[in-house]
Each structure stands twice: as C-alpha cells, then as structure tokens.
Amino acid sequence: xxxDAARPRDAFPTTRHSLVIRSRSPDSTVRxxxxxxxxxxxxxxxxxxxxxxxxxxxDDAQDLTQSFFLPHSIQxxxxxxxxxxxxxxxxxxxxxxxxxANELKAALRLKRGGDAQKVSFSLExxxxxxxxxxxxxxxxxxxxxxxxxxxxxxxxAVEAFRAEANAAGKAMQFAIFERYDLDAHGAHEKLTYADxxxxxxxxxxxxxxxxxxxxxxxxxxxLERLAELCGSEEEFREEARDLLGxxxx
Amino acid sequence: xxxLSDSTLDHLRRIADWPDLSGTRYEIVDRLGAGGMGTVxxxxxxxxxxxxxxxxxxxxxxxxSADSRLLTEARILARLEHPGIIPVHxxxxxxxxxxxxxxxxxxxxxxxxxxxRLESVAETLRLFERICDTIxxxxxxxxxxxxxxxxxxxxxSFGEVLILDWGVARLRAGSAARxxxxxxxxxxxxxxxxxxxxxxxxxxxxxxxxxxxxxQLDQRADVYAxxxxxxxxxxxxxxxxxxxxxxxxxxxxxxxxxxxxxxxxPLQAICRKALAPEPRDRYATVAELSTDVARFLSHSxxxxxxxxxxxxxxxxxxxxxxxxxLVAAYLLMRVALLLFGRH
Numbered sequence: 001x002x003x004d005a006a007r008p009r010d011a012f013p014t015t016r017h018s019l020v021i022r023s024r025s026p027d028s029t030v031r032x033x034x035x036x037x038x039x040x041x042x043x044x045x046x047x048x049x050x051x052x053x054x055x056x057x058x059d060d061a062q063d064l065t066q067s068f069f070l071p072h073s074i075q076x077x078x079x080x081x082x083x084x085x086x087x088x089x090x091x092x093x094x095x096x097x098x099x100x101a102n103e104l105k106a107a108l109r110l111k112r113g114g115d116a117q118k119v120s121f122s123l124e125x126x127x128x129x130x131x132x133x134x135x136x137x138x139x140x141x142x143x144x145x146x147x148x149x150x151x152x153x154x155x156x157a158v159e160a161f162r163a164e165a166n167a168a169g170k171a172m173q174f175a176i177f178e179r180y181d182l183d184a185h186g187a188h189e190k191l192t193y194a195d196x197x198x199x200x201x202x203x204x205x206x207x208x209x210x211x212x213x214x215x216x217x218x219x220x221x222x223l224e225r226l227a228e229l230c231g232s233e234e235e236f237r238e239e240a241r242d243l244l245g246x247x248x249x
Numbered sequence: 250x251x252x253l254s255d256s257t258l259d260h261l262r263r264i265a266d267w268p269d270l271s272g273t274r275y276e277i278v279d280r281l282g283a284g285g286m287g288t289v290x291x292x293x294x295x296x297x298x299x300x301x302x303x304x305x306x307x308x309x310x311x312x313x314s315a316d317s318r319l320l321t322e323a324r325i326l327a328r329l330e331h332p333g334i335i336p337v338h339x340x341x342x343x344x345x346x347x348x349x350x351x352x353x354x355x356x357x358x359x360x361x362x363x364x365x366r367l368e369s370v371a372e373t374l375r376l377f378e379r380i381c382d383t384i385x386x387x388x389x390x391x392x393x394x395x396x397x398x399x400x401x402x403x404x405x406s407f408g409e410v411l412i413l414d415w416g417v418a419r420l421r422a423g424s425a426a427r428x429x430x431x432x433x434x435x436x437x438x439x440x441x442x443x444x445x446x447x448x449x450x451x452x453x454x455x456x457x458x459x460x461x462x463x464x465q466l467d468q469r470a471d472v473y474a475x476x477x478x479x480x481x482x483x484x485x486x487x488x489x490x491x492x493x494x495x496x497x498x499x500x501x502x503x504x505x506x507x508x509x510x511x512x513x514x515p516l517q518a519i520c521r522k523a524l525a526p527e528p529r530d531r532y533a534t535v536a537e538l539s540t541d542v543a544r545f546l547s548h549s550x551x552x553x554x555x556x557x558x559x560x561x562x563x564x565x566x567x568x569x570x571x572x573x574x575l576v577a578a579y580l581l582m583r584v585a586l587l588l589f590g591r592h
Contacts, residue, residue: 129252147255154253154261181264182257193276193293204276204295212271216345219265244265 020088020231023078032071039069041156041229045148046096047126053141054100062123068099083232087239093145150243153229157222158182164221165214172200176207177214219244268305269345275303283307286416287319291354294338301338305349316348322415323350325392333383333410355411360402364482370513373482374542379410381475381539387418388468388535394418395466397474398453399481417449419463453477456526469528472538476523476531479542483512483520515545518554 019041022034043065050061067073077095081088129151165174176196193211197204223240230236253261263280267290270277275292281302282289290303304322306315323340330336340350357363360380367373380402384394394401394415401414449458455473457465480486519541525531532538537552544551548568556564566573 125252132252132254147258150262151253151258154258158253181260182253205274208273208276209271212269212344215264215267216269218261222265244262 018230018232018236019228020078020081020083023075031075035069035071035074037228038074041152041225042092042149043069044126044129044152044155045145046092047123048130048148049093049096049141049145050100051130052144053097056100058123058127064100068096081231083235087235088229088231089146089149089239090142093142153225153243154222157218157225160225161214161218161221165217170213170217172202173210173214173217176200176210177218180211181215181218266307268303268343268347268349271344273343275301275351277303284414284416286315286322286414292351294351300354301351302354303349303351305343306347318416319348319350322418325415325418326350326352329387329390329392331383331386333379333386333412334415335411335413355403355405355413357403357405357409357411359399360404360410360478361399361481361485363404365485370483370516371546374516374546376404376408376410377475377479377482378539378542380412380478381535381542383410383412384471384475385535385539387412388471391420392418393420393466393468394471394474395458396449396453397471397478398450399478402478419466455528457528467528468534469531472523472531472535473525473528475535475538476520479516479523480520483516513545514560515551515554515556519545519551522553 019034019038022030023038025031025034046068047061047065050056050064051058054061056064077092081091085091086094162174162178165171179199180191180196193204193207196207200207202210222244226239226243227236230239266288267277267280270292274294274296276295278291278293278300280288281291287304287306290305292301292303293299294301304319306319320340323337326334326337327340335352335355338351338353340348342348358366360376364373364376367376380397384397387394392415394412395417396414397412401412403411403413405411451459453474455466455470458470458473519538522541523531523538532541532553541552548564550556550561550564
C-alpha cells in the first residue's frame with residue numbers, strides 16, 4: 001500500500017508472503033491464488049524460453065507452457081523444491097528443460113485437442129515481445145531466461161504500481177514516472193525536469209518530489225513482488241542484490 | 250502497457266538505489282561511480298544552475314558508521330581549502346535517511362591515464378610534486394589521507410591535480426586538527442573507523458596500516474603510498490604486481506623489487522626510501538620526499554641516494570651543462586688563438 005510518509009530508511013520486505021510458501025498452504029484458496037500469481041510472473045519467460053532455447057513452434061510452446069503451469073503439475077514441482085539447493089527461478093528452468101527433453105514432447109501431441117485443463121495467458125503479447133526484443137543471440141540461455149524473468153517481474157510491478165497509484169490518488173506521480181523513467185528512456189531527445197514541469201503544470205521542484213516518490217514506491221513494489229517469488233530470505237536477498245544492486249543487511 | 254524495452258529495464262535497475270532528492274535543490278542526472286564509502290551521482294543544482302557531484306551513502310545500508318564517515322569526509326573537505334582538494338558546497342541528510350554532500354563536479358583524467366600522455370620524466374615528477382603539495386597541506390592540518398592511489402588522483406584539463414576520496418582519512422595520531430581562520434577543530438574521532446578494520450588499498454597501503462595499527466599511523470603512511478604512486482608513475486607497472494608481492498612476501502619486497510625499466514638510480518632510491526617497511530626508515534614528511542624529488546629535477550644531490558664518484562661527475566656535468574659548454578668553448582678558442590698566433 002502506498003504510504004506518503006517519510007521513512008528513515010527503506011525497509012526490506014520479507015518472504016513471509018512468498019508464493020512458494022503460500023502455494024504449499026493447506027488452504028486450497030490460498031494455494032490457488034499463489035499459483036495464479038506464479039503463473040502471472042513466470043509464463044512469459046517460460047514461453048519465450050521454449051521458443052528460443054528449444055525452437056518450439058508457437059503451438060508447441062503454447063502447449064508446453066500450458067502443461068507446465070497446470071495446477072497439479074506446478075504444484076508437484078513446488079512440493080519438490082528445496083530452497084537450499086537452488087534459486088526458485090533456476091529450479092523452474094531446470095524442470096522446464098527436463099519437461100521438454102524427457103517427457104512431454106510426444107505426450108503433448110496426444111493431449112492437444114483433448115479436454116485437458118487450460119491455464120489462460122495472452123499469447124499475442126509474448127509473441128510481440130519476442131519480435132520486438134529479438135531472441136538474444138549474444139546471451140546464453142540462462143542469461144536469456146533471467147532477462148525475460150526480470151522483464152516479466154518489472155512489467156508486473158509497473159502494472160501493480162499503476163493500480164496502487166490510481167487508487168491512492170497519485171496518478172500524476174505515476175504519470176511523471178511513466179514519462180521520465182519508462183517512456184522517455186532511450187529516446188533521442190532527453191526529457192528534462194523542466195519539460196515535465198511544463199507538461200504537467202507544476203514547479204520543477206515538484207517534479208523532483210514526485211519522481212523521488214514514484215521511484216521509491218516502484219522499488220518497494222518490485223521488492224515485494226520479488227519477495228513473493230523467492231523461496232527463502234537468503235534467496236530473496238541474493239536476488240535483490242543481483243537485480244537492484246541493493247545490499248540489505 | 251507494452252513490454253519494457255531492454256534499455257528501460259537497465260534504467261529501472263540502475264535507478265533502484267538512487268537517492269531521494271525530494272525537498273532539495275538538486276535533480277539527479279546520472280550515476281558517476283561507487284566506492285566502498287558511497288555512491289557518487291551527477292546532479293543539477295536548480296538554484297545555482299550548475300552541475301554538481303553528490304556523494305551519498307549506499308541505499309539500505311543502515312550503517313551509522315558509514316553515515317558518520319561520509320559526514321566526516323565532507324567536513325574534512327570543507328576545512329581543507331586548497332586548489333588540490335575539491336570544494337564542498339553542501340551536506341545533510343536526505344528524506345530517505347541517507348547522508349549526502351554536494352561538491353564541485355570534476356572533469357579530468359585519472360592520474361595514471363594522464364601520466365601516460367606525458368613525454369618526459371621531468372613532467373611526471375613535476376606532476377608528482379603537485380600531489381605532494383596537496384598532501385603536505387592536509388598533513389599540516391593533521392589529516393592523513395590513507396588511501397592514495399591513481400584512482401583517487403585526478404588531473405584536470407589545465408593540469409591541475411585534485412586528490413579525491415577522503416573517506417578513510419583520519420586525524421594523525423595525537424594530533425588536534427588545526428582549523429582555518431580560528432574555526433573550532435574538526436570533530437573527528439580517531440575511532441570513526443573501527444580499529445582492526447583494514448581500510449586502504451593493497452599495494453599502496455603502508456605495512457603498519459595493513460596490520461590495522463590505526464593508532465600508530467602518522468603522515469609516513471601517506472609517504473609510503475606516495476612512494477608506491479611515484480613508482481607506478483615512473484614505470485607504468487600495474488599495481489596488481491605490487492599487491493601480490495605485498496601479500497605473499499611482506500611489504501619489504503615492495504621496496505626492494507627489481508626495476509624492469511631504466512629508471513635513474515636516484516629516483517629508485519627515492520622510491521625505496523618512501524617505501525621502507527619501517528616508518529622510521531622513510532622520509533619523515535611529505536615535504537622531505539618532495540624536496541628530494543626537486544633536488545633530482547635540479548640535478549642536485551638526492552638525500553636518499555649515496556652516489557658514486559662517476560654519478561657525482563655526471564650530475565655535476567648535467568647541472569652545469571651551460572657553464573661547462575661555455576668554458577669548453579672558451580678554452581677551444583684560446584687553443585685556436587694560440588695555434589693561429591704561432592703561425
């Protein structure tokens with residue numbers, strides 16, 4: 001929840017709301033919501049990885065992604081996951097490789113067209129992103145999967161932040177963040193604080209304040225989502241260091 | 250919304266630890282670099298309409314001693330008003346709790362990069378003298394830098410030398426820092442840096458500093474670092490080599506390392522004396538070191554070097570080259586006159 005009050009030092013979220021932990025809950029509703037959130041964060045990296053690493057066709061990649069995220073399949077994987085052995089992201093990718101290599105290539109063809117349970121995701125957006133961002137010839141597949149995972153995590157965080165900002169009456173703060181940090185970045189003409197002040201009809205000092213607020217809140221949302229996706233405190237802190245360069249103690 | 254591009258992702262990751270400048274006169278522009286003490290950002294000062302550099306403690310650090318060290322650094326810089334020390338404009342605490350100070354934005358080259366472009370040893374030594382001048386000024390105010398290395402010396406576009414990163418500087422043992430214009434002494438406690446914690450850079454760090462004997466440190470620790478710096482300037486040898494030897498064989502081997510390049514023996518002696526493992530065997534002050542370098546430049550006898558008769562003759566010849574040439578010309582003329590006179 002957005003909180004406008006000044007804080008002495010940013011506090012790190014904890015993994016007590018980890019989706020990995022919640023997806024092992026005895027409460028089936030909690031479990032279902034956790035699996036749904038895991039799907040939202042991971043389906044695009046998984047789909048793109050299948051397309052790039054395994055050269056899967058659109059149909060095969062779709063079927064494999066569907067199969068991978070079927071509630072009983074993903075639940076079985078999560079039950080096997082041991083945070084002491086690997087990061088959750090690495091564990092999932094290894095499982096995915098195993099799935100493709102050993103099991104389902106043939107079985108999927110049988111399943112296709114059957115009445116197997118489906119999970120829903122928007123294939124078009126993933127295909128569009130594949131076209132736009134290329135297939136990362138220069139990256140190894142682990143780095144590629146990580147990159148797409150980061151893209152997915154940040155994308156989810158942006159949308160969550162947008163929703164929170166709108167609900168909290170901070171739409172202008174989000175709009176300034178969107179213009180300066182999301183849209184304008186990489187543009188030929190560098191947007192200045194003065195440009196933003198003019199565009200939004202506020203003093204330049206207010207742009208500084210709004211941007212600082214938005215960046216702080218965005219970082220909070222990213223860290224909260226990250227904490228959800230990690231299986232342990234240690235993993236979360238390592239991921240936070242790798243991802244954001246922050247060094248929690 | 251459409252997916253985030255690679256450049257936007259990189260940007261978002263980069264700004265994650267950017268400080269909260271709300272309520273200040275600064276707008277953050279970019280990240281310039283980071284060290285052990287904090288991160289330096291390029292910022293725009295709206296009031297004075299100029300770029301400044303902001304040094305800020307690290308995000309999520311929550312380390313009170315890091316805050317204290319950064320403020321101490323700012324206070325040291327504010328008191329040491331010298332052309333070789335970057336002026337500080339402002340300091341304080343940001344809304345996110347991080348400590349910062351604003352300083353002049355410096356443009357220039359790192360010392361070793363700049364030195365590679367110099368064409369003569371004399372130019373290099375004159376540059377080194379300017380570094381010594383700045384450090385001697387700090388010592389006169391009771392401050393030891395403790396982390397002199399090429400990365401912490403910048404040379405501006407007009408050849409001006411700037412000593413950076415006073416983050417691990419400390420008061421000389423038993424000294425009360427003198428202040429400028431009768432201001433109260435710097436409230437810098439020797440224990441600001443926890444005893445036993447080795448702060449500094451291997452290869453440039455005096456042995457007593459490497460051993461964590463912080464209470465024993467005096468200006469001769471900087472003399473040692475300056476000796477290492479001079480050696481790097483003269484030879485261009487990577488400091489890693491010195492680091493390795495330092496670690497494996499002790500500091501004595503740094504001083505006695507062989508010279509792979511034809512460096513004048515008096516300069517080798519100057520380096521050796523500055524790099525002596527025991528503080529008592531080093532130059533007592535940076536001024537003494539600088540004076541010996543000046544002596545070499547003016548072809549006078551270098552204190553650190555016991556010269557041979559041949560070297561003395563060579564030095565005499567170099568120093569009095571013009572007079573010797575005039576005398577020789579005069580004598581030749583006299584001989585010629587005598588010969589022609591007889592005919």
